[in-house]
Amino acid sequence: MxxxxxxxxxxxxxxxxxxxSCLQGIMGSLTWNPEQTAGMIVNRDFTFLAGRxxxxxxxxxxxxxxxxxxxxxxxxxxxxxxxxxxxxTRYAIRKEPGVFDRRRLEAFVASLPPEYELRLIxxxxxxxxxxxxxxxxFCAAFSGPADCCARGVGVAALREGVPVAGxxxxxxxxxxxxxxxxxxxxxxRKGLATACGARLILECLDRGLYPGWDAxxxxxxxxxxxxxYHRGEPYGVYWIGTQPK
Numbered sequence: 720m721x722x723x724x725x726x727x728x729x730x731x732x733x734x735x736x737x738x739x740s741c742l743q744g745i746m747g748s749l750t751w752n753p754e755q756t757a758g759m760i761v762n763r764d765f766t767f768l769a770g771r772x773x774x775x776x777x778x779x780x781x782x783x784x785x786x787x788x789x790x791x792x793x794x795x796x797x798x799x800x801x802x803x804x805x806x807x808t809r810y811a812i813r814k815e816p817g818v819f820d821r822r823r824l825e826a827f828v829a830s831l832p833p834e835y836e837l838r839l840i841x842x843x844x845x846x847x848x849x850x851x852x853x854x855x856x857f858c859a860a861f862s863g864p865a866d867c868c869a870r871g872v873g874v875a876a877l878r879e880g881v882p883v884a885g886x887x888x889x890x891x892x893x894x895x896x897x898x899x900x901x902x903x904x905x906x907x908r909k910g911l912a913t914a915c916g917a918r919l920i921l922e923c924l925d926r927g928l929y930p931g932w933d934a935x936x937x938x939x940x941x942x943x944x945x946x947x948y949h950r951g952e953p954y955g956v957y958w959i960g961t962q963p964k
Contacts, residue, residue: 725755729758736933738762745893746892748762759779766782768785770906772794774795777792777796786957795951796957799923802959804959806956809955811934813830813870815949815953826949827946830867838859838874839872839875840868840873848885854875854901857875875915876914895926916946
């Protein structure tokens with residue numbers, strides 16, 4: 720898909736895989752105002768706003784997570800949404816190919832408690848993951864089980880054959896994925912997220928993919944750094960009428 724260069728230029732240099740995916744015509748949509756002074760990219764739960772703050776565009780921004788490129792958007796967002804707009808801080812994670820230590824990642828995989836097993840997400844597992852709130856984002860970007868397994872990549876930790884933790888593709892872009900990682904609440908604090916994340920990174924490296932990571936909070940930053948990533952800059956987002964899980 721071809722977009723006006725004037726609009727594309729508003730997003731140039733923004734190191735965000737969901738933006739890349741949209742501009743590459745893979746996932747997401749791009750909309751701009753009639754004057755072509757502002758644009759928004761919607762990909763999954765995120766709406767990215769760039770250019771001159773524009774109320775016409777904001778009225779069409781679905782949320783629930785608004786990510787403005789500059790603080791110039793904040794007064795307009797807060798005026799338009801009022802108390803429904805809750806500002807939060809997320810943390811960019813640097814995209815550094817070649818930074819990962821395979822032996823360290825393999826050690827994390829090997830540290831999985833013996834009562835669990837790791838499996839790549841296959842077509843039979845996709846409906847099970849989609850049926851649960853904690854795991855649906857591993858597969859929700861795709862049109863179905865076959866598409867998920869053909870274009871995405873994911874791994875799940877199973878206990879007695881039931882997925883209880885995992886890491887998968889929140890979105891895909893040319894040459895990589897955006898990592899989504901979570902653990903069912905009753906199986907947390909057992910190292911499952913670390914093992915799943917390490918296994919997913921290794922699988923991505925074997926496939927020639929880069930596993931992009933963006934941190935919702937400092938716990939996510941700590942896990943990313945444990946797996947070999949480096950922290951980037953914090954940035955502000957607005958949750959509209961909801962709160963992060």
